[in-house]
Amino acid sequence: MKRIIKQIVPSWLLDYYHKLFARLAAWRYKHPSGKLVVIGVTGTKGKSTTANLIWYVLTAAGYTVGMATTANFRIGEKEWLNDTKMTMVGRSQLQKLLADMVAAGCQYAIVETSSEGIKQWRHLGIQYDVCVWTNLFPEHIDAHGSFEAYKQAKLELFHHLSQLPAKQLNNHVVQKVAVLNADSEYLPEFFAAAEVPVKVMWTRQGVANANLPLTDIVATKDGLQFVVEGHTMMSKLLGEWNLDSIASAIGVALSQGVDFPTMQRALAPVALIPGRMERIVGSQPFTVIVDYAYEPVSLGLLYGFWRKMSPHSKLITLISSTGGGRDTGRRLTNGKAAGELCDYVIITDEDPYDDDPLVIMQQVAEGVVAGGKVLNQTAWLIPDRRQAIAAAFSMAKPGDVVFLTCKGADQKICRAKGKKEPWDDRTVAREELQKLT
Numbered sequence: 001m002k003r004i005i006k007q008i009v010p011s012w013l014l015d016y017y018h019k020l021f022a023r024l025a026a027w028r029y030k031h032p033s034g035k036l037v038v039i040g041v042t043g044t045k046g047k048s049t050t051a052n053l054i055w056y057v058l059t060a061a062g063y064t065v066g067m068a069t070t071a072n073f074r075i076g077e078k079e080w081l082n083d084t085k086m087t088m089v090g091r092s093q094l095q096k097l098l099a100d101m102v103a104a105g106c107q108y109a110i111v112e113t114s115s116e117g118i119k120q121w122r123h124l125g126i127q128y129d130v131c132v133w134t135n136l137f138p139e140h141i142d143a144h145g146s147f148e149a150y151k152q153a154k155l156e157l158f159h160h161l162s163q164l165p166a167k168q169l170n171n172h173v174v175q176k177v178a179v180l181n182a183d184s185e186y187l188p189e190f191f192a193a194a195e196v197p198v199k200v201m202w203t204r205q206g207v208a209n210a211n212l213p214l215t216d217i218v219a220t221k222d223g224l225q226f227v228v229e230g231h232t233m234m235s236k237l238l239g240e241w242n243l244d245s246i247a248s249a250i251g252v253a254l255s256q257g258v259d260f261p262t263m264q265r266a267l268a269p270v271a272l273i274p275g276r277m278e279r280i281v282g283s284q285p286f287t288v289i290v291d292y293a294y295e296p297v298s299l300g301l302l303y304g305f306w307r308k309m310s311p312h313s314k315l316i317t318l319i320s321s322t323g324g325g326r327d328t329g330r331r332l333t334n335g336k337a338a339g340e341l342c343d344y345v346i347i348t349d350e351d352p353y354d355d356d357p358l359v360i361m362q363q364v365a366e367g368v369v370a371g372g373k374v375l376n377q378t379a380w381l382i383p384d385r386r387q388a389i390a391a392a393f394s395m396a397k398p399g400d401v402v403f404l405t406c407k408g409a410d411q412k413i414c415r416a417k418g419k420k421e422p423w424d425d426r427t428v429a430r431e432e433l434q435k436l437t
Contacts, residue, residue, distance in 0.1 A: 025091035026125030032098035043134030053249035060266035066101030083411035088117030115153035158193035179251035182210035200251035275408025285398035292408030303341035323355035339371020348388035
């Protein structure tokens with residue numbers, strides 16, 4: 001129905017509808033974002049991780065913090081998983097969540113702000129104070145029509161921030177801040193869009209004009225270590241790409257007056273974000289990793305990290321690709337990444353929506369074969385995701401690494417005609433591992 005409406009209703013009318021209801025939702029809940037310091041996090045990868053790390057740092061600094069991400073929600077110490085299948089929930093739901101944060105005494109709200117949410121003007125009813133940009137890669141092209149349109153959606157958040165007046169909370173003027181990725185080729189555009197008093201530009205590649213350089217970076221299978229402004233920082237998060245999120249969180253923390261000892265204390269113990277490089281620990285003699293990676297760049301980073309850290313291990317992966325007309329072009333490239341970088345590949349189902357799951361799987365399989373795998377020898381099509389997980393475990397030998405990709409901590413599988421099946425890769429993995437003992 002939504003697809004049909006988008007096809008027959010003029011875009012200007014859809015924009016008017018979205019803008020109107022964004023403002024009405026904010027009015028209905030008495031503009032809660034005006035009573036909080038609001039931090040918006042956007043980018044292609046690492047948004048949920050960034051938001052969670054900001055939550056840890058600000059909480060360690062003594063604040064009560066609310067948060068809304070793809071993976072989870074928080075209001076103070078209360079946490080629950082996001083089961084909505086939406087990165088940025090709808091206008092009314094989001095404004096209610098912000099109002100609940102105000103009622104709970106939160107001083108800060110962290111809102112993962114997606115390009116699709118921006119396209120539908122859900123950000124319009126939110127008075128942001130700090131906006132964070134983690135990175136930018138080609139993604140959601142089908143939804144936006146082009147990479148340029150996708151990028152412009154991200155830039156719109158910073159235009160929005162620039163146009164908002166500074167708010168006053170507790171007799172203190174809250175400065176507008178942009179935290180930006182200086183390593184990206186798109187920095188000039190985001191820098192120009194963010195017409196705000198404070199700009200924090202982090203780099204882990206030694207970019208000269210950045211004011212927050214990360215140096216002496218060491219990545220191991222136990223975590224990360226680096227130096228920033230003379231302070232040695234430690235993290236249990238795996239993979240150097242997580243430095244995008246860590247650096248962004250440090251940038252936000254500095255802009256809010258949080259000192260480095262507090263940051264060190266807050267960041268060092270954080271071992272995982274739900275469904276992001278989450279290790280499933282049991283009595284099995286092999287490693288099981290659940291990760292939300294669902295596009296070629298993230299998959300390549302995931303597989304490449306473990307290939308480097310476990311050079312003598314076999315890498316076994318589940319691979320799939322979202323259906324329902326969503327980014328159909330990545331079906332082939334997802335499969336190719338898995339085929340090239342893993343030893344064994346199991347192509348399975350993810351969220352087919354109204355598409356035929358077998359058609360999706362066959363298109364992914366074409367990429368797997370192009371990546372060097374042979375069907376029924378080093379690659380298999382197993383439509384039932386539980387059976388696919390069990391099959392991956394059954395072929396794993398001691399020391400091997402098994403990846404369950406594309407869903408992370410997602411709580412549902414979306415099927416035809418709006419049907420949603422309860423699901424959690426992590427739960428199913430634990431259940432199947434129990435059967436091995």
